[in-house]
Amino acid sequence: MYTYQENPITTEIIRSALTTAAGEMNTSLYRSAFSPIIYEMKDCSVGIFNQHAELLGQSAGLPLFLGNLDECIKAVTCSIGGVENYQPGDIYIMNDSYIAGTHLNDVTVISPIFFNEALVGFTANRADWIDIGAKDPGTPMDATEIYQEGLRIPPTKIYDAGEPREDVINLLVTNCRSHIAALGDLNAQIAACRTGEKRYQEIIRTFGIETVERCAQDIIAQSERMDREAIGKIQDGDYMAEGYMDNDGNSDDPVLVKVKVTVKGEDITIDLTGSSEQRRGPINCGLAQTISACRIAFKNLINPDSPVTGGNFRTLHVVAQPGTIFHAQEPAPCGYYYSPLGLLMDLIFKALSPAMKEKSVAAHYGDAMNIAFSGRDPKTNAEFLNFEATAGGWGGFHENDGQSGLICNVCGDFKNMPVEVFESKFPMKVTMYGLRDESGGAGYHRGGLGIVRRYEVLAQESNLYAWFERSKTPAWGLFEGKSGMPPSVVIQRGDNKENILKTNAKPLAFGDVITVKTGGGGGFGHPFDRDPHKVIEDVLDGYISVETALSDYGVLFKPGTLAIDWDGTSEYRISNRK
Structure with a gap:
């Protein structure tokens, strides 16, 4: 059994200091970024790690990013031949989908942290660049190989001992349509790394390196112990589920996602064997990001209220066969890698629902539901590109209804673009934005509602991208x-x-109107068990109609009123329950 090395008060102070330092990194990134997708929509994540690439502190962000920044640090270390080849002031950049797991627009920046000439840790962050030089602006929906999706960057040094490698930086930003935004966003990511480096050094200077390292190991050990205890309460066995994506964007063939979750003692194995081979369309994913998605699902079920550290996920094992959508190989396109991952997470919850009913949740709307516009702004005659994810409905769960108008599970702290x-x-003009009535699945706990967002085109030349x-x-x-x-x-x-x-x-003309409707979440439990008073509230809120109250929930009202016909409701529910 692990023996804790430091007193718990000091440990908690340092834990909070590390979390605060990561928060400052995020704030630095938000405030200095050039692109709205970062400073408004928060499509980024940050983390502080020890010298072994174990997570010590993170801020709110995209969990899909946070779940594998450690793997990116390890990839950089491997590429340079070991940790002994780092030096103070170095900064590395990468976006290779087969290493980082995400699409090429997600750029990861990593820097080592030194204290008294010794390597003590790393800072890392990832942010979505609005354009990375693909064949079309943004992320093409119809790419068939990764070379069409933009500039692919292996682990590359952009600062050497504190000095910028201007030729490399110029090469990167010149290959982006928005040169100024790309350079500004890169500098924001560098500033975030420098902020984390400075704050971590201050923590060490305040408490001493030995104390900080002892506390870090205690924090990591505590996370591992809590994981093991929680898993040990789940009944051993194999739990399975499968589902299909609509298609890969290149053909109409459905895409199979197959999950087997094995619980054995204090270990969980998520085996994706049997899932679709990698596809011609851009729905493939690097293994690192598949691991990240499995970690998110794991954390949702196992101690979701405790902070994530390097001690989590040590009992989680992920199996994905090379050449499948979850372990893509060159030249598979990966632009919409997160679509199968959203389905994967829902299927993990579904598979484990018999063993974890009180923590299980019905499926959510399942995807980022991206919409983008590009073209020429008539006011400035400049090229424009907007790219945004849309919110939807989450599934009902054991304790309550699903959330309405919430971003999908892979996006975490991601925000929608304010009107x-x-x-x-x-x-462009937004002429409607609100909840989509009737979209939540009926249940004892109702599914959350999707949203409706309507755009009117005010440019003569523009194009629509949708996924x-x-x-x-x-x-x-x-x-x-x-x-x-479903969506529409x-x-x-x-x-x-x-x-x-x-x-x-897709070409658009001035005055065209695009109406987006996202899906609702699934219901939890039989709808006829729902409290009729809650059904009345849903009718009054405009979430469902009087007709739906009867057909889906078995609630009858007295003619011309919203007063419940209790006898009629009881009889209807008994007769029509099946």
């Missing part, structure tokens, strides 16, 4: 709960309407 910012920066998923397998319910509604995208030009879900660089 005021959107309209001030782009030649919407889970229309054929919408958010399912659990324990007799019903599924949520409609382009209206005059009296003509066109339904799409995925499209790349």
